[in-house]
Amino acid sequence: MEFMRPTTLAEALAMKAATPEAVPIAGGTDVMVEINFDKRRPGALLDLSSVAELSAWDLRDDGTRIGAALPYARVIAEVGERAPGLAAAARTVGSPQIRNRGSVGGNLGSASPAGDAHPPLLADGSTVEIASVRGTRTVPAREFFTGPKKSVLEPDELVTAVLVPAPRGPQQFAKVGTRNAMVIAVCSFAVALDTEALTVGTGIGSAGPTPLRAVEAERFAAGLDWDADLPESAARRFGDLVAQAARPIDDVRGTAAYRRHALGVLARRTLTWAWAEYRRSGCA
Amino acid sequence: MRVRVEVNGEQRVADDVWEGESLLYVLRERLGLPGSKNACEQGECGSCTVYLDDVAVCACLVAAGQAEGRRVRTIEGDGLEEVQQAFLETGAVQCGFCTPGLIVAAHDLLRRDPAPADPDIREALAGNLCRCTGYEKIMDAVRLAASRAKGRAACD
Ligand SMILES: Cc1cc2nc3c(=O)[nH]c(=O)nc-3n(C[C@H](O)[C@H](O)[C@H](O)COP(=O)(O)OP(=O)(O)OC[C@H]3O[C@@H](n4cnc5c(N)ncnc54)[C@H](O)[C@@H]3O)c2cc1C
Ligand code: FES
Ligand code: FES
Numbered sequence: 001m002e003f004m005r006p007t008t009l010a011e012a013l014a015m016k017a018a019t020p021e022a023v024p025i026a027g028g029t030d031v032m033v034e035i036n037f038d039k040r041r042p043g044a045l046l047d048l049s050s051v052a053e054l055s056a057w058d059l060r061d062d063g064t065r066i067g068a069a070l071p072y073a074r075v076i077a078e079v080g081e082r083a084p085g086l087a088a089a090a091r092t093v094g095s096p097q098i099r100n101r102g103s104v105g106g107n108l109g110s111a112s113p114a115g116d117a118h119p120p121l122l123a124d125g126s127t128v129e130i131a132s133v134r135g136t137r138t139v140p141a142r143e144f145f146t147g148p149k150k151s152v153l154e155p156d157e158l159v160t161a162v163l164v165p166a167p168r169g170p171q172q173f174a175k176v177g178t179r180n181a182m183v184i185a186v187c188s189f190a191v192a193l194d195t196e197a198l199t200v201g202t203g204i205g206s207a208g209p210t211p212l213r214a215v216e217a218e219r220f221a222a223g224l225d226w227d228a229d230l231p232e233s234a235a236r237r238f239g240d241l242v243a244q245a246a247r248p249i250d251d252v253r254g255t256a257a258y259r260r261h262a263l264g265v266l267a268r269r270t271l272t273w274a275w276a277e278y279r280r281s282g283c284a
Numbered sequence: 285m286r287v288r289v290e291v292n293g294e295q296r297v298a299d300d301v302w303e304g305e306s307l308l309y310v311l312r313e314r315l316g317l318p319g320s321k322n323a324c325e326q327g328e329c330g331s332c333t334v335y336l337d338d339v340a341v342c343a344c345l346v347a348a349g350q351a352e353g354r355r356v357r358t359i360e361g362d363g364l365e366e367v368q369q370a371f372l373e374t375g376a377v378q379c380g381f382c383t384p385g386l387i388v389a390a391h392d393l394l395r396r397d398p399a400p401a402d403p404d405i406r407e408a409l410a411g412n413l414c415r416c417t418g419y420e421k422i423m424d425a426v427r428l429a430a431s432r433a434k435g436r437a438a439c440d
Binding site for chain 1 (some may be wrong): 285303304326327329330334339340341343344346347349350365381392407408411412
């Protein structure tokens, strides 16, 4: 096995182009488990942890650019207010030790349908920045995932950042698991209110082959009366539409029927919380 | 490959390290520091918790090469004695397998939050499993360490 330690992004991209089969490693919280258990024996590891550009974040006109390898703990502490949905999801990841290492770029790299970073990135319309020696491109998070553990990433590409738009309203994330910490989601849901466009973004986790949007639920929510409190019937209808958008399967963590039911509950609650926050803040 | 890493204040060199090896393996099997425990190798139990450049991490999930040129502090290092003492006095150590990782995790909590509420202690230790104590004595240990640090601050 080869161990490659680039210290600049240009170097990392050149190495990835020369050795496309090299497996990137950021926090290692997915990669090392696979290696320790002999599930993966890559010919080469490409260590991203010394590439300063990937562990930084900066402000843009339209939002925040979060480096792919920035650990969750720093996402929470440093950009929590600029990316509230993502930070809420990050708080539920693993344990302090896992949040000190694990990164959004690694979550995207694994592209697990259960990845907790994904629903908020879908809900708030974030984009994924991808680079290779051929250049840089951006892909909406909503189009990043192509199947279970599959994404649009080409073998010579790295995720360099996510671009999270400046929040234009309350955002919420909720997750069902067997305990309050250290759980892979049975299902999860993120909602983001855009109180300027008067739209609602959604993201469903762990209830389909990829993270999903609930398009019908979004359409329904956009038609709500934004000058009034949220009627309970509307919250319920929103929950039903989210449940219908899911494409869950039975597995060790839960049955499809349970997931669908739980998602409806999560969606109803998170929209209710977000709407109450919106009404309280008086930004109508 | 060769890995150079500062461990507990000392420059150390490990040779013939396999590229897929973990920092935990290097510490235990190559550098003679068996304090950090190996239980699950998948980040679930926290018994391998060490400081890497002052950040508490699971050493089993750090690739050895990622520690190159960095600083590691293990249970064998300095500065953890007070938390260690509190664990001893409260009976928070039974078989002791979880203890080294818990002490680092508890130490990490107390330097961020010298007077943690119980839910904060539970949250901070959520990544450390103990199969013996039932956790209550561990809660006592962290509370004791916190109260001593507070008492000392008041006398200063
Ligand atoms: C105990 C434990 C608990 C966990 N709990 C959760 C949880 O609650 N929620 C959750 O979502 N996940 C959880 N995980 C999984 C894991 O922590 C996350 O997926 C995390 O985001 C991975 O980030 P990383 O930096 O550690 O990735 P790594 O392990 O370094 O990499 C993961 C994958 O992404 C690729 N990759 C990494 N960076 C890039 C990049 N910049 N460009 C392209 N590819 C890249 C790697 O090659 C690899 O395939 C848990 C893991 C453990 C061990
Ligand atoms: S051995 Fe590292 S977390 Fe269990
Ligand atoms: S004392 Fe035995 S595992 Fe904790």
